[in-house]
Amino acid sequence: MRFTIVGAGAIGGITGAHLIRAGHEVTFVDTANDHLLAIRDRGLQLEGLADIRAVPKAALLPSEVRPPLGTLICAVKTLHTISAIEPLAPLLAKNEYALSMQNGLAYEDVAGLVGRERTLVACFNFGGHYESPGRVVFGTRGGFHVGELDGQISERLRALAAALGTVQECEASSNVLGCLWSKMAMASVFFATALVDADVAEILGRERFVPVLSDLVAETVAAADAVGVRLPELHGFDPNAFRPGPRSEEAVRRSLDAIAGSFNPLQQRTGIWIDLAVRKRKTEAEPQLGRLVMLAAKHGVAMPRNRAVLELILEMEKGRRGFSYGNLEEVERHALEVSAGPG
DSSP states (O other): EEEEOOOOOOHHHHHHHHHHHHOOOOEOSOOHHHHHHHHHHHEEEEEOOOEEEOOSSEHHHHGGGGSSOOOEEOOOOOGGHHHHHHTTTSOOTTTOOEOOOOSSTTTTHHHHHGGGGGGEEEEEEEEEOOOOOOOEEEOOOEEEEEETTTOOOHHHHHHHHHHOOOOOOOEEOOOHHHHHHHHHHEEEEEEHHSSSOOHHHHHOOOOOGGGHHHHHHHHHEEEEEEEEOOOOTTTBBOOOGSSSOOHHEEEEEEEHHHHHOOOOOTBBHHHHHHHHHOOOOSSSSSIIIIHHHHHHHHOOOHHHHHHHHHHHHHHTEEEEEEEEOHHHHHHHHHHHHHOOOOO
C-alpha cells in the first residue's frame, strides 16, 4: 500500500518505519527541516524496542507534496491537526482516505477537512518519543483498533488493519470511537501524572492519590455516557471500574496497574510530561482535555477535576508553576470547593 504520513515524530515515525520494513511505500511529511534533512540523508533510525533504519520514498515539506497520496495518515499532535491537513486535503483523490492516528477528538478536525466518509480513526496504545533529527525511540509496545466512523467493517478497513498489523497487533473495530473514549478516560490519568516530577508507575503506586485519579476517570466516563458511547476495556484498563458510586478496589487497582505496566525503562513518563519538562513546549492539554471538558458541559456533565488539571498544566506551560504532588492535592481541593458551592 501507499502511505503519506503527516508527522514523522514518535507515532508517525514508529508506524512509518515498520510499514517500510514490511514493504509498503511511505512518504513522510513534516515541518521540521533538520528532521527531514536527516531522514533524506540516512533514513529514519528507529531505536529502543526495535532497531530499524527505514528509507522512505520521500521526506517532504507540506508544500512539496504531490498526489497521489494513498492513505493519508495524520500523526501530528492534536493542536496541529488543521494546519497539517488543510494544505493536503485538496490533493486527496476521491478513492483515497485519511486516517486520524491521534488522541482525543482530533478526528473531527480531519473529517471536517476531508469529509466524514473519507475519515477512518485509529486508537492505539504504543508510544515513544522523538530523540533527535532522524532518530525516534520506540518506547512502549501496544496495539491498534482502527475503524470507520459509522462502525462498518469495510473492505478498505480490513486492508488497512492488515497493513497496520505489521506495526503492532491491529483489530478492525466496529466500536473504534468507544476505544478512543476509553483511551481518553486513561488520558485523564496521564494528564494528572504530568503534574508531578516522577515516573508514572511511582505516582500510580501511591494509594494516597488513587481516589483523585479514580474520580478523574469517572468524570470522563460520565461524559462518554452522556454522548452515548459504549466503553470497552482497553489493554487491561477498564474505565467502567471507575464509575461513580461504590467501586471495587481490586478492579481499580488492576486498571491502574495496567497503565503502570505499559511503561518501561525506555519510557517511564508520558509525552505530556516530556513536552513540559524536556521540550518546553505547549502540550495537548488544551486541544484534548479542554475540548473534552467543553463537550461534556454541552451535555450537562461537569468535570471539575479535569478542568483543574487543565488549568494547572496551562500554568506550567507558561512557567508559572512547578512539578509537585501538591498539584494533585490542589486538584482535590478544587473539586471539593466546586461541590461545596458558594458559601
